[in-house]
Amino acid sequence: MLHQLTVPAQAAGQRLDVWLESVLDGCTRSLISRLIKDGRCVVEPGVSKAGHFLKGGERVALEVPEIEPMEALPENIPLTILHEDRHLIAIDKPPRMVVHPAIGHQRGTLVNAVLGRYGSVLPNPDGSDGAWRPGIVHRLDQDTSGVILVARTTAALTFLQDAFKAREVNKRYLALVAGKPRADFMEHAGWLGRHPRDFRKRAVLPDGSADAKEAYTSVVVLERRTGYSVVEARPKTGRTHQVRVHLAALGHAVLADPTYGRSATWPLVPVEGQPALRRHALHAWTLDVPHPDGGRLKLQAPLPVDFVPWVSAGLSPRAVR
Numbered sequence: 001m002l003h004q005l006t007v008p009a010q011a012a013g014q015r016l017d018v019w020l021e022s023v024l025d026g027c028t029r030s031l032i033s034r035l036i037k038d039g040r041c042v043v044e045p046g047v048s049k050a051g052h053f054l055k056g057g058e059r060v061a062l063e064v065p066e067i068e069p070m071e072a073l074p075e076n077i078p079l080t081i082l083h084e085d086r087h088l089i090a091i092d093k094p095p096r097m098v099v100h101p102a103i104g105h106q107r108g109t110l111v112n113a114v115l116g117r118y119g120s121v122l123p124n125p126d127g128s129d130g131a132w133r134p135g136i137v138h139r140l141d142q143d144t145s146g147v148i149l150v151a152r153t154t155a156a157l158t159f160l161q162d163a164f165k166a167r168e169v170n171k172r173y174l175a176l177v178a179g180k181p182r183a184d185f186m187e188h189a190g191w192l193g194r195h196p197r198d199f200r201k202r203a204v205l206p207d208g209s210a211d212a213k214e215a216y217t218s219v220v221v222l223e224r225r226t227g228y229s230v231v232e233a234r235p236k237t238g239r240t241h242q243v244r245v246h247l248a249a250l251g252h253a254v255l256a257d258p259t260y261g262r263s264a265t266w267p268l269v270p271v272e273g274q275p276a277l278r279r280h281a282l283h284a285w286t287l288d289v290p291h292p293d294g295g296r297l298k299l300q301a302p303l304p305v306d307f308v309p310w311v312s313a314g315l316s317p318r319a320v321r
Helices: 016-023 029-037 110-118 154-165 242-249
Strands: 002-006 041-043 059-063 081-084 088-093 145-151 170-178 185-188 191-194 202-205 217-224 228-235 282-290 296-300
Touching: 016 029, 016 041, 016 059, 029 041, 029 059, 081 296, 088 110, 088 296, 145 154, 154 282, 170 242, 202 242, 217 242, 228 242
Parallel strands: 145 282
Antiparallel strands: 002 059, 041 059, 081 088, 088 145, 170 228, 170 282, 185 217, 191 202, 217 228, 282 296
C-alpha cells in the first residue's frame, strides 16, 4: 500500500519516523524505520532517513507491504450498486476509496462498506470463512473511480478470477490526457515492471526483463479539447498502473496524475460552481465479463461528477474495432 502524505505545518521539528507513526494507524515505529532503511520512503526530492527532521509542507511517500489477513470491520458506508444477483455485485467505486484494508487504511475501505451492507457471508480468495477481502475479484487504484466486481460465492469468485486471468474480460477506461494525439488510435505493448530508481512507480522495461510482465493497451481518441484530450483506454492485461504508464509512455500522461504526469500539483479548475479535478483523471468506465450463469454481463459506470465539466454530454463508449 502506497501512502502519499503532505507534512502539516504543526509537524515541523518532528522526526520523520515519529510523525509517520502518529498518522498511520497500525504502523509501529520499528516497522516504519525498517521500511525507511529499505528505501521504501521518499521525502521529496529524495530518499530520507528515520531521523530526518521535518520542516512542514514536504510531500512524503511510504510503501507499506500488504499485511497478513486481518479482521475487517463492517461499516455503514453508502455504495452505488450497478448490478446485483445471486453470484456477484458490481459497484461504482468512488475516487479516494481504498479497496482493501491495510496498515494506515483499516477503516473506510470498499471491503468495510461491502461487509456493512452484505455481512460476512461473502467468500475470501482462499475460500475460508471470515471477513478478510470478502469476494473482491480485481483491483482499482485508490484514485481511480468506476466499475469493480465483488463475488457472492466461492464458486463465482473462482469463475471470475479465472476469467480475468484468461483475458476473457473487456475493460475500458475513460481518461483525460495531456495534449492532442495525432492519430485516432494508439497502442502500447511495453513490458511493465518496478521502476529501477523509484519504488512508487512502474516503468516500461525491455521485453523479457526478469522483473517485468508483458502488457498491452490500445487507446481510442474520443475528443480533442483545448490543452487536453478525452480517450478510451482498453487494457488487455491487468498490470499495476498499466493504463497510466502506457499513456505516459505514448506522450499523453493522465491529467492530474502526481506519479506519471508532468506535475505533482496540476490544478484543473473548471468554470465557477463546478467541481475541480483533484485526483488522476482515470475512470473504470465499462466492464464486459463472462457470467457464471452463462452469457456475458455488460456494465457501465456513469461519469463521475468531477469528470463532467471536462467531457461532452452524452459521451458513450466506442464500438470495438
